Amino acid sequence: MPTRSDHEPRSFDTRNFLKQLTERPGVYRMFDEGGNVLYVGKARNLKKRVSSYFRKSGLAPKTEALVSRIAHIEITITGSETEALLLEQNLIKSLRPPYNILLRDDKSYPYIYLSAHSDYPSLTFRRGRTRKGGGTWFGPFPSSGAVKESLNILQKIFRIRSCDESYFRNRTRPCLQYQIHRCTAPCVNYITPEQYQEDVRHATMFLEGKNPAIIRDLMDAMEQASGRLEFEKAAAYRDQINYLRHVQEQQSVDGEGGDADVIAVAQDAGIVCVVVIIVRGGRVLGTKDYFPRFSIEQTEGELLSAFLGQYYFGGNTRRDIPRDILVPVEVEGSELLAEALSDVAGRETRIRRNVRGERRRWLELAMTNARQTLLTHLASKETVYRRLLALRDLLELAETPSRMECFDISHSHGENTVASCVVFDENGPLKSDYRLYNIEGITGGDDYAAMRQVLTRRYRRLVSGDGKRPDLVFIDGGKGQLNIAREVFEELGISDIPLIGVAKGVTRRAGMEQLIDALTDTVFRVPADSPALHLIQHIRDESHRFAITGHRARRDKKRRQSTLEGIEGVGPKRRRDLIRYFGGIQEIRKAGVDEIAKVQGISKGLAESIYAALHDE
Incomplete structure (x- = not known):
């Protein structure tokens, strides 16, 4: 059977959980050490709402009692606050948590x-x-x-x-x-x-x-009233638009009928996460997350094939097999697996990839939840500590490193070059110590010069007594980048900080990285399932992500772009239509993909791009 992430008795790692929590809407479920659900809630912003339970003062006695029993929290990300509300009610009715005020009327929708x-x-x-x-x-x-x-x-x-x-x-x-x-x-x-x-x-x-023509007519009327300085009438039109937009919002939680298991996979830094969303009668009943121990060299299709076989046929508990199993990629051996599932279920069961409408929304929701759940797992204190011990043994360090720094370079064809420095400690990513460096005065595209500049700026301050001293430094790059780092350290007189280069290797596949020790110039590979390699991959990937994010921000600022202007396919007319439809950028941020797609000239694909850009996915 797949290894569950469920509710093992342990102290809840509040700090790291909240650090990685998304700001998107969704539902959260709080569990005690026995795995019993204590409370189900919904939020427009999961990070803000869940964080409010752990403030130092101002909590009601009931809330304090609830928080004292929390051993684990699970989240399900939804497309909008409306979807979160409906899923919350479904879960309250099915789970009946003791800290929820149960609805008296189950048919009050x-x-x-x-x-x-x-x-x-x-x-x-x-x-x-x-x-x-x-x-x-x-x-x-x-x-x-x-x-x-x-x-x-x-x-x-x-x-x-x-x-x-x-x-x-x-x-x-x-x-x-x-x-x-x-x-x-x-x-x-x-x-x-x-x-x-x-x-x-x-x-x-x-x-x-x-x-949406009705809304466009009301927007015209609102603008005309405003032009005539009839502000009360314009406000009335504005309220009407808001009500109309609200009432026509599509509900993916209670949309297309039917039963389905929606399964998505995410993998990073040597960890595989599988999320299962259970849909019955067209209603999302909840999610489950798993961390199976598979080889990271397998494709997502191979991973899902292995998982599905264990999920439905492994163990002593027979699972309910729905009519449809929705997956994001082609599953290896799907026809044979579907035939076996159909025999067990006594009716046809399909493994489907190319779906539309509500089913496509369910699949996208599963993929989003898989990515977020994996991110939270990677940041957990227990996971990081185990990897730190493995890293200490791998590099034969005298002590377990308590502060690690990693550097990467990002630019577009040599323009707007940015260098990133990310920091990890015994708790995982230490984002308060992340730094971005704007690189100036070099030949465009010269990554070696960029690396020399950022390392000199960072560690010159360290030599002068300013800044925190790392126990280990990683350089995202091969021997050339590492040689630059070694030269900078020699020039600054730094000889007691280990330097490790992280090269992608010949195949450039995850798990095939080559590590280079600057002290001995030794090039070596680490087994793909090594916890030490997983930690290095996590640090390297985070430095790459942070560098790209910083580069894009610098590029957009230099071009004097608004938030919408940085999105490909959104020109002046579409920006104007979006602002006109929603009334401002904050309202656009609150809208789901389907709501954005209601704006004239915005396709579903472009709406997804806009949503992702505004939520920094």
């Missing part, structure tokens, strides 16, 4: 209901979905207030009736709704069935998120 009247259907607010009476249901939605207000707006725009059937059948003259222009009085045939159905069609398209 608000819906918009379009009745089944053949000629003149009504559009009304409902709580709880039923199958009686036919009709069309839209939702569920997170806020009853937003739904009610949005219905008022929809009635103003489309003038669809909101009365019940008995009231409608017994009218002999128009009611007040007609007088205030919120209904076209179909009860007394003031509108033909054909005209009314056209209004219903438009309202339905809008509720399905297929007709």
Whole structure:
């Protein structure tokens, strides 16, 4: 069976967990040492919300009691706060955590209901979905207030009736709704069935998120009102736009029906993480994460093939096999595996990669969670300490290093060169000590000169007594870069800090790195499953990431670009349309991919690029 990450009795490593926590929306689940769920919550910003539980003062007694029992926290990242809310409610109902206030009414979700009247259907607010009476249901939605207000707006725009059937059948003259222009009085045939159905069609398209033209009209009206200095009216239009955008937000948590296990894999620094999202009846019920011990030289398809076999067929517990298993890459031997799963399940089971709509959203969600879960695991104190001991033994150091620094260079065709210095200690990445260096006065593309400059600037301060002294220094590069580092150390009189070069090797594949000792000039390889190599890979990859991030920031600043201007495919017109639709960059940051894609001229692919750029993925 795969090795679970679950809830082993140990003290909760709060510091490192919070350092690596994402700022995206999602759901968090708190467990005690026995693996029992204590509390389920949702957040617009997971980092801020979860961090608030661990502040030193100001907590309520109930919260203090909860925090004292936490041994482990799991998170599930969602596409929006709305999705987080719905997943939170699903988990509360299924897990019934003792610290949650359970909902009294399990059918309290608000819906918009379009009745089944053949000629003149009504559009009304409902709580709880039923199958009686036919009709069309839209939702569920997170806020009853937003739904009610949005219905008022929809009635103003489309003038669809909101009365019940008995009231409608017994009218002999128009009611007040007609007088205030919120209904076209179909009860007394003031509108033909054909005209009314056209209004219903438009309202339905809008509720399905297929007709953003209404929002564009309201934006035009808002701008015109503002131009006439009618600010109260402009504010009213603004509120209407916000309500309409809110009510049409698609719910990936309660979207496309069906049962599926959504499985994604992420690997880095010698660790493989597999995340399983369980979907039943079109509803995300939760996630599970695993850290199987596989060879990192395997492809993701090979890893998933091995995992699926163990997950569904290994051990004594028989798992529920859904109709669909969704994966992000081609799984080796998928046809044979699907046939075996179908035999066990007694019906067809498919292993699917190329999916669309809600299923594609589930798959993207699984991939995001796999990356975040792996990042959190890599930063855990337990993992780092075990690797530090292995690194000490590998390099035959007298003591376990407590501070390690790594340097890398980044530029675009020689322009805007930036050098990074990342720092790791016994707790993992020490981001407060990270530094970026703008490299000036060198020939463009001369990485050796750039490395010489950054090392001289960093360690000249150290020789003069300023700055913290590292126990070990890594250079991201081969013998040439390492020779530069050795020369700088000799010039500055530094002889007691080990220097190690990290070269990619001939194949340039993870796990095939070559290490170079500057003192002996020895080139050696470390087994791909070595915890010491995994730590070195983590440090090297972090220095590379930080250098690229710094280079992009410098490039964009030099070009005087706004946040949106740095995104490929987003020109002046699309930037203007985005700002106009959302009202500002902060609102764009809050929006999910599907909401961004509703802006005219923004495709789903471009929306994903915009979302990733704004969230620094």
